[in-house]
Amino acid sequence: MLPFLKIENGDDLIEYKFCGYFGWTDNNLGLIGKSKEDGIYYLISCGANGIINAFAGTEILLDLFGNRDNPLIPLFCPLRDK
Numbered sequence: 001m002l003p004f005l006k007i008e009n010g011d012d013l014i015e016y017k018f019c020g021y022f023g024w025t026d027n028n029l030g031l032i033g034k035s036k037e038d039g040i041y042y043l044i045s046c047g048a049n050g051i052i053n054a055f056a057g058t059e060i061l062l063d064l065f066g067n068r069d070n071p072l073i074p075l076f077c078p079l080r081d082k
Contacts, residue, residue, distance in 0.1 A: 029075065032053065032061065032072075032078070033077045033079070034077070034079070035078060043057040045057070053076075056072060060072055060073055
């Protein structure tokens with residue numbers, strides 16, 4: 001199991017952890033966004049879309065962190081129905 005890593009940025013401390021898993025969703029879209037748990041976010045891509053989801057996911061997460069609207073948030077939300 002990988003240890004948590006920490007990034008210090010001024011007054012902010014960000015703890016993060018990398019892990020790998022191969023899986024997919026019914027519509028082959030990744031899971032990018034907030035978890036049910038406070039302070040937990042996902043950027044999980046599916047299939048051969050990894051590099052595309054990495055770029056789009058970064059923008060989605062930055063918008064979530066900055067409390068900005070992004071039309072892709074509901075599409076990739078980990079809590080979506082399908």
